[in-house]
Amino acid sequence: MEQPRRRRGPGVLHEEHREAFREGEQGTKLDVTFQPPSEIDRLVRTALQGGEGPDIVPTPGPAYAGEYIDANLFAELDEYVNRYKWDDKLLGWALDLGRSEGKLYAIPYQLQTMLLYFNATLFEEKGLQAPRDRDELEGLAEELSGQGIVPFAAGIGDEPAAVEWFPTVFWNHFSGPQALYEALSRETPFSDAVFVDAIELFNGYVQKGWFGGSRQKFFSNGFDALHADFGDGKAATNIEGSWFMATAAEFFGQKAGNENEWDWAPLPPMQSGVPRELYELGIGSTISVNARSGNTDGAAAFIDYLVADKKRAAEYMAAIPSAFNAPLPFEDGDFPGSMDERVRRQLVSLSQATDRGNFGYTNWTFWPSKSTVYIQEEIQKVLTGDMTAAAYCKGLADVFAEERKEGAVPKIIEPGGA
Amino acid sequence: MEVNEQTLRSAARADSASKAGSGRALRRRRRLSAWLFMLPLILVNALVILGPSLATVYYSFTEWSGIGPAEWVGLQNYTDILADGDFWSALGNNLLWTVIFLTVPITMGLGGAFLLSQITRFRMVFRILYFIPYVMASVVNAALWQNILDPGRGIGSALAGIGIPWLDGVSFFGNERLALPAVAFVDNWHWWGFVVLLFLTALQSVDKELYEAARMDGAGRWQQFVNVTIPGIRATLVFVVLMTIIGSLLVFDYIYIITQGGPAGASEVVGTLMYKEAFARFEAGYAAALGLGMSFMSGIIVMIFLYLRRRGWEV
Numbered sequence: 001m002e003q004p005r006r007r008r009g010p011g012v013l014h015e016e017h018r019e020a021f022r023e024g025e026q027g028t029k030l031d032v033t034f035q036p037p038s039e040i041d042r043l044v045r046t047a048l049q050g051g052e053g054p055d056i057v058p059t060p061g062p063a064y065a066g067e068y069i070d071a072n073l074f075a076e077l078d079e080y081v082n083r084y085k086w087d088d089k090l091l092g093w094a095l096d097l098g099r100s101e102g103k104l105y106a107i108p109y110q111l112q113t114m115l116l117y118f119n120a121t122l123f124e125e126k127g128l129q130a131p132r133d134r135d136e137l138e139g140l141a142e143e144l145s146g147q148g149i150v151p152f153a154a155g156i157g158d159e160p161a162a163v164e165w166f167p168t169v170f171w172n173h174f175s176g177p178q179a180l181y182e183a184l185s186r187e188t189p190f191s192d193a194v195f196v197d198a199i200e201l202f203n204g205y206v207q208k209g210w211f212g213g214s215r216q217k218f219f220s221n222g223f224d225a226l227h228a229d230f231g232d233g234k235a236a237t238n239i240e241g242s243w244f245m246a247t248a249a250e251f252f253g254q255k256a257g258n259e260n261e262w263d264w265a266p267l268p269p270m271q272s273g274v275p276r277e278l279y280e281l282g283i284g285s286t287i288s289v290n291a292r293s294g295n296t297d298g299a300a301a302f303i304d305y306l307v308a309d310k311k312r313a314a315e316y317m318a319a320i321p322s323a324f325n326a327p328l329p330f331e332d333g334d335f336p337g338s339m340d341e342r343v344r345r346q347l348v349s350l351s352q353a354t355d356r357g358n359f360g361y362t363n364w365t366f367w368p369s370k371s372t373v374y375i376q377e378e379i380q381k382v383l384t385g386d387m388t389a390a391a392y393c394k395g396l397a398d399v400f401a402e403e404r405k406e407g408a409v410p411k412i413i414e415p416g417g418a
Numbered sequence: 419m420e421v422n423e424q425t426l427r428s429a430a431r432a433d434s435a436s437k438a439g440s441g442r443a444l445r446r447r448r449r450l451s452a453w454l455f456m457l458p459l460i461l462v463n464a465l466v467i468l469g470p471s472l473a474t475v476y477y478s479f480t481e482w483s484g485i486g487p488a489e490w491v492g493l494q495n496y497t498d499i500l501a502d503g504d505f506w507s508a509l510g511n512n513l514l515w516t517v518i519f520l521t522v523p524i525t526m527g528l529g530g531a532f533l534l535s536q537i538t539r540f541r542m543v544f545r546i547l548y549f550i551p552y553v554m555a556s557v558v559n560a561a562l563w564q565n566i567l568d569p570g571r572g573i574g575s576a577l578a579g580i581g582i583p584w585l586d587g588v589s590f591f592g593n594e595r596l597a598l599p600a601v602a603f604v605d606n607w608h609w610w611g612f613v614v615l616l617f618l619t620a621l622q623s624v625d626k627e628l629y630e631a632a633r634m635d636g637a638g639r640w641q642q643f644v645n646v647t648i649p650g651i652r653a654t655l656v657f658v659v660l661m662t663i664i665g666s667l668l669v670f671d672y673i674y675i676i677t678q679g680g681p682a683g684a685s686e687v688v689g690t691l692m693y694k695e696a697f698a699r700f701e702a703g704y705a706a707a708l709g710l711g712m713s714f715m716s717g718i719i720v721m722i723f724l725y726l727r728r729r730g731w732e733v
Contacts, residue, residue, distance in 0.1 A: 070486060220592030
C-alpha cells in the first residue's frame, strides 16, 4: 500500500500560498498570522467585535459562521459568485450552507464525513471483516470485548465537544437520513422515538464498555492515547471523521513503533431502510471576508485561489490528507499519483455516494449553533444516567424549535436530491 | 512700648500664619505630586479595569451573544441564574472546592512549614522543591498529572504491573465522583508549596522566648502550637484563608484544562460555566451576570475581612 507523502505542516503550505498568490495577484499582499488552534476562534471573535480582525475570517463551520452573519460582521460575496463562477466550481449544497436570506457570506471549506477506521493488521490476524450491518457490528464488538480488545477506540478527555460525533453517527445510521431530513426541514420533532432509540442504542454501547473500554475511560481518554491504542491493536476500530487520515500515519507503522496498517470502511446501517453506504456530510470550517476589510476584492480573490482551483486543491489534499478538502466536484482522475490510495478511495466514494443521494447530516454543519451546543453538552448526562434519552431528545426538540422560529436553521438538502 | 508689643504680637501671629500657610502649601504640593505620580496608574486602571468592569455591568443586563448589538433585558439574566440548575450545581462544586482548599493545603502547609522550621540543613533545598510546582505553568502541571493518572498508561497500570492492582483502570478524571477531587488534588499539588513558604516566613517571626516561656509553664508541643504558633501567625493564616476563599470562588484554569467541567458537569464550577456560556453558547450577557455574581460574593468576603480588621483583628 502506498504510504502518504511525508507530512508537511500547514505553515509550509501557507508559505507556498503567500508566494504563489503574490505572483498571481499583483497588488495584493498576503500576510499570514498563525494562532493556536484552540484559541483562534475566541481571538478572531474578540477582534471582530472590536472592529478589527483579519481580512479573511475563518470559522469552525456554518453554524458558527451564522452568528457572525447575524451580527453583520461578514461582507456579502454575491458579486464574486459571478466574477469567479463559484456556482459552477463549488458543490451547490455546500455553497448554500454559506448563504443567509439568499445572500452568500461564507465559503465552506474542509469537506468531512464520518468513517469506521479499523486496524487492518489486527483484522487480518483475527480473520475479521469490516461490519456491514448492526448484527455484524455488535457481533464484532462482543467478540473483541471477549478477547480483551476494546471494540471502538474512543474518548472525549481532550475535547468534550467531540462527543457530538456519536449522536450524529447513530442518528444517521440508525434513524436514517430521511428521518433526519424530516426533522431538520419540516415539523417532525427530535423527540420522535426513532431519534430516542438511536441515543439509547449509543448509550447501551457505552455502558457495555465498547467505546474506549469503559464509560469512565470514554470520558477521560485523550486523542493521543486512544489513537495510540488503536495503532497498537489494543483497540480494533475507531469511529471518527475523515480528518483522522491527516494524523493516522503517526499511530501506525514504524514511526509509532508497530507494524500495523489502518484502513477504513463506511459505517454500517444499524436498521433496515438505511442505505448500506451512507456518508454524513460535514463542513469543518468556512472562510469569509471581514465586513470592515479594506480590500474585499483581494480577500475574495484569495478565497477563489485557495478553494476553487481544483488542481491546486487536489495537490494540497494529497499533501495533507483531509486537512484541506475543498468542496469541489472531484473525480478519480483529478487527484495526483502521490495521494494515498485510502484517501483517494474515500474522496471518490464520498463523491459517488452523494451523487446517488446517499448522504446524511453532521450536526456541526446542519444544526444551528444552540442545538449543536445542546447535543454536545447534554448527551454526557445521558451517559451518566442523569438524564433519559427521551428527555435529551425532548430538550433538543425544544431548542431546535426555538432556533427554527428564529430562522437559524440552514438550508437542508433532501437525500437523493444532491 | 505698647505699640511695640502689639507690633511684635502681630508679627508673631503673621509669622505663625505664614508658617501655617506655607505648611499647607507644602502639604498641597506633596498631595499634588502624589496624585501626579499615581495618575498614569489611575488612567491605566480606568482603561483596563474600570472600563471593562462597567461594560460587564452593562452587558449583564442585556441579551448579548458576544458579537453584534446587545438588547436590554433588565434583571432577566439574574432571575435566570436563580432558576438555573447548572449554576447551583456549579456553585455547589465551588463550595466543595473551598472546603477542600481550606483544609488540605492549609493543614499540609502548616505541617510542612513547622517541619521545615525544625531543620537547618537542606532547608533551602526543600523550599525550592516545594516551590517548583507553584512556578510551573498550569498546563504543564495538568498534562503531567493527566499522564500520571491515566487509567491505561499511568501509575495505576504501573502498580498493577508489580502486583498492586487496586488503582488499575481507575479513571480519576472520567469518574463523576472522583473528577472534582482529582482536579483539586492536582491544583493542591501546585498550591501547597507556596502556602508552606508563607507559613514558614510567618513562623520565623514568632518570638522564640514565647516558646521557652510556654515550655517553662509545662506546655507540650501541641499546646505550644495552639497557644503560641497559631496566634503568632494569625495574620498570615487569615490572609491565606481569605486568598483561598476568593481563589476557590473564581477557580478556573485546572478544571478547564483537565476536565472542562465534565463528565456531565461533575466538576463544573461557576468559572467554567461562565466561559462556556460566553464562548460556546453565545450567551455573553448571561455570562457577564454570572461573573458579576461571583465578584459580588468575593466582595462580601473582602468586606468581612476589612470588618474584622476594624474590629481589631491583626489581619
